[in-house]
Amino acid sequence: xxxNCLERWFEQIWYRDAPWFLVLVPFxxxxxxxxxxxxxxxxxxxxxxxxxxxxxxxVGNITTGGSGKTPLVIALAQLLQRQGVRTGxxxxxxxxxxxxxxxxxxxxxxxxxxxxxxxxxxxxxxxxVFAGPDRVQAVRALLEDTPVDAVISDDGLQHYRMQRDLxxxxxxxxRGLGNGWCLPAGPLREPSSRLKxxxxxxxxGTVEHQxxxxxxxxxxxxxxxxxxxxxxxxxxxxxxxAVAGIGNPxxxxxxxxxxxxxxxxxxxxxxxxxxxxxxxxxxxxxVLMTGKDAVKCQAFAEPHWWFVTTETELAPAVEKQxxxxxxxxxxxxxxxxxKIA
Numbered sequence: 162x163x164x165n166c167l168e169r170w171f172e173q174i175w176y177r178d179a180p181w182f183l184v185l186v187p188f189x190x191x192x193x194x195x196x197x198x199x200x201x202x203x204x205x206x207x208x209x210x211x212x213x214x215x216x217x218x219x220v221g222n223i224t225t226g227g228s229g230k231t232p233l234v235i236a237l238a239q240l241l242q243r244q245g246v247r248t249g250x251x252x253x254x255x256x257x258x259x260x261x262x263x264x265x266x267x268x269x270x271x272x273x274x275x276x277x278x279x280x281x282x283x284x285x286x287x288x289x290v291f292a293g294p295d296r297v298q299a300v301r302a303l304l305e306d307t308p309v310d311a312v313i314s315d316d317g318l319q320h321y322r323m324q325r326d327l328x329x330x331x332x333x334x335x336r337g338l339g340n341g342w343c344l345p346a347g348p349l350r351e352p353s354s355r356l357k358x359x360x361x362x363x364x365x366g367t368v369e370h371q372x373x374x375x376x377x378x379x380x381x382x383x384x385x386x387x388x389x390x391x392x393x394x395x396x397x398x399x400x401x402x403a404v405a406g407i408g409n410p411x412x413x414x415x416x417x418x419x420x421x422x423x424x425x426x427x428x429x430x431x432x433x434x435x436x437x438x439x440x441x442x443x444x445x446x447x448v449l450m451t452g453k454d455a456v457k458c459q460a461f462a463e464p465h466w467w468f469v470t471t472e473t474e475l476a477p478a479v480e481k482q483x484x485x486x487x488x489x490x491x492x493x494x495x496x497x498x499x500k501i502a
Contacts, residue, residue: 175339185346203321221318227408229365236473251299252279254292256432263293334366379470384462397421404450406433
């Protein structure tokens with residue numbers, strides 16, 4: 162409850178022009194200085210940085226909270242799979258309580274131990290996933306377990322110890338960079354100038370830029386794991402409980418409203434560890450939630466609980482730049498074209 166209140170308070174400061182953010186500005190200056198120096202040391206001296214024997218694609222953001230990293234990681238993984246690139250994923254395992262890291266993650270792993278996002282990535286892609294705060298260790302553990310050609314790092318933009326072949330920064334177009342200040346006065350993990358150094362800035366929620374990802378609701382699957390899939394339109398005009406413990410729950414609620422669903426909104430803190438009592442509503446209305454929340458509710462789910470899958474579309478420019486990292490793909494296409502000719 163306290164964490165939820167704090168998150169809402171900071172949301173008001175960061176995204177709604179609340180004037181009292183000025184009290185925190187001196188701390189933001191200090192934070193900005195530390196992050197800038199740290200990045201300069203890693204990037205310009207290579208002290209402590211590690212080059213790995215595999216292509217590394219980093220997906221991250223410079224804001225706190227949800228920006229669309231996970232859908233982009235899943236979309237990239239599926240893109241590389243379609244092209245025959247052996248791919249693995251590493252994640253921080255945020256909020257995981259495992260005593261030893263890194264941890265191998267499957268769709269059946271305990272989110273309480275390895276983190277909800279890592280379990281979601283494993284379930285959504287079927288790829289080898291390893292989680293751990295030290296991404297270098299996680300990648301090495303993955304390579305020892307499974308030979309791959311590429312590793313996608315979920316939320317590793319600030320993990321400078323790990324050298325990377327491609328940096329992608331995701332920005333939620335509906336929220337932007339908030340008030341533009343670094344933590345704690347604003348939502349930025351790094352100054353906005355950091356965007357000039359990444360290989361690609363990918364926007365979520367608009368296709369006006371060259372690099373974008375479009376995410377829309379897909380089919381609904383039972384949280385309990387058994388049952389028949391349903392369509393979002395099946396709930397049009399119906400009043401439901403909408404549950405979200407993610408970085409930007411309002412985006413999820415808006416998607417449901419656009420589908421004509423009457424939502425009773427239930428906001429939980431990001432990475433919330435759900436208990437049955439959290440969802441013990443007095444009525445028997447349908448409960449709709451995100452996939453990230455569903456992996457933590459499956460053990461005690463009711464038959465009328467559903468999670469909304471997502472369908473993603475990547476801008477052609479994003480696909481092109483990613484696939485250019487793998488010349489063998491272009492060589493295969495070229496050889497195939499010559500044979501057909």
